[in-house]
Amino acid sequence: MAGIYIHIPFCKTKCHYCDFYKSTDFGSKIDFIAALKQEISQRKNEITPEQIESIYWGGGTPSILKIEEISEILNHLKNQFIISDLVENTLEANPDDLSIDFLKNLKQLGFNRLSIGTQSFHDHDLRSMNRRHKSDDAINSVKYAQEAGFENISIDLIYGLPNQSLEDWRKNIAIALSLNVQHISAYHLTYHEGTVFYEYLKSGKIKELPDELSLDQFKLLKKSLEDNGFEHYEISNFAKDGLYSRHNKAYWERKSYLGFGPSAHSFNQKTRRWNVSSLNKYLKAIAEEKPYWENEVLSFQDQYNDYIITSLRTKWGISLDYLQANFSADMVVHFENEANVFIQSGHIILNESQFNLSTEGLFISDKIMENLLYIEEL
Numbered sequence: 236m237a238g239i240y241i242h243i244p245f246c247k248t249k250c251h252y253c254d255f256y257k258s259t260d261f262g263s264k265i266d267f268i269a270a271l272k273q274e275i276s277q278r279k280n281e282i283t284p285e286q287i288e289s290i291y292w293g294g295g296t297p298s299i300l301k302i303e304e305i306s307e308i309l310n311h312l313k314n315q316f317i318i319s320d321l322v323e324n325t326l327e328a329n330p331d332d333l334s335i336d337f338l339k340n341l342k343q344l345g346f347n348r349l350s351i352g353t354q355s356f357h358d359h360d361l362r363s364m365n366r367r368h369k370s371d372d373a374i375n376s377v378k379y380a381q382e383a384g385f386e387n388i389s390i391d392l393i394y395g396l397p398n399q400s401l402e403d404w405r406k407n408i409a410i411a412l413s414l415n416v417q418h419i420s421a422y423h424l425t426y427h428e429g430t431v432f433y434e435y436l437k438s439g440k441i442k443e444l445p446d447e448l449s450l451d452q453f454k455l456l457k458k459s460l461e462d463n464g465f466e467h468y469e470i471s472n473f474a475k476d477g478l479y480s481r482h483n484k485a486y487w488e489r490k491s492y493l494g495f496g497p498s499a500h501s502f503n504q505k506t507r508r509w510n511v512s513s514l515n516k517y518l519k520a521i522a523e524e525k526p527y528w529e530n531e532v533l534s535f536q537d538q539y540n541d542y543i544i545t546s547l548r549t550k551w552g553i554s555l556d557y558l559q560a561n562f563s564a565d566m567v568v569h570f571e572n573e574a575n576v577f578i579q580s581g582h583i584i585l586n587e588s589q590f591n592l593s594t595e596g597l598f599i600s601d602k603i604m605e606n607l608l609y610i611e612e613l
């Protein structure tokens with residue numbers, strides 16, 4: 236099984252928290268689609284003859300494309316790869332791009348999953364994040380998608396926002412639950428360098444939420460969603476009826492994927508590759524048939540670290556049997572020693588030979604992962 240990721244690097248406006256590669260200049264959209272198709276053709280043999288089980292259109296904002304443009308790229312993919320009849324085909328979308336007609340057309344093209352960037356149902360949050368939609372757009376977009384026949388809809392929420400009270404967050408969760416979606420991704424705000432929020436934070440214009448309030452928001456999220464039939468299957472992801480994001484689950488299971496477009500990453504267990512994060516450089520290099528990517532071969536240590544990072548974040552956790560079967564004795568001893576500290580502090584739960592994060596552990600997962608990584612001393 237393998238997946239495909241398509242990066243559509245255009246956004247109408249830039250959100251204040253976002254560090255994904257994107258451009259607000261649509262002047263080269265036509266050239267981009269031509270270059271993207273060229274990249275797809277050039278790399279079609281990289282994972283054949285595997286069937287493609289998931290296609291994920293991210294960005295940027297894939298929903299700014301016209302339906303004809305999406306269809307053109309999708310048809311090109313179908314001509315180059317063996318796509319499973321049961322493929323999960325997800326489009327990331329901004330609420331204000333989703334008209335009923337557009338959604339019906341997407342459905343007809345074979346899209347069977349939407350990931351809608353609702354982020355919050357409070358207009359004051361949306362304004363502060365520089366989102367271009369309003370709360371009503373977010374609610375309506377989900378209703379339109381359901382009307383158009385989508386039965387697998389994910390929505391995004393952000394918490395830990397400056398000044399976000401527990402009550403505000405509770406209302407967001409309640410509205411999200413009332414929408415009857417199958418999947419919710421809820422991310423704690425991160426202040427990425429280079430974003431407007433990062434600058435605001437540095438200049439004192441905004442303040443980080445206290446850790447205790449962030450943790451309370453996380454606990455409220457987890458409890459409310461689990462009480463309403465959602466399974467917490469990854470740090471930031473909740474699904475009903477086993478409708479996990481197949482595409483993201485494949486990332487965490489370290490299955491192969493090909494990423495097309497500027498800044499897109501690819502992985503095949505042995506190597507990682509990433510395309511240049513610049514639309515102009517990407518277009519120029521493709522036109523001149525020059526490399527537009529870098530790659531690295533994963534060392535044994537990288538493979539261990541990848542396993543730790545990707546597994547610990549999921550409900551399936553880290554398997555001691557897997558570690559023992561695949562990595563060196565030194566690595567296993569290092570893991571057990573470090574994990575033991577977090578078992579004692581209640582951040583990791585050990586079930587037979589399976590290590591999982593507790594609720595408190597999920598909240599400080601980055602710190603825990605850092606300690607579990609294996610860095611060989613030179």
Ligand code: SF4
Nearest residue numbers: 246249250253294295
């Ligand atoms: S969050 Fe999405 S819409 Fe906003 S700038 Fe980032 S990629 Fe664009």
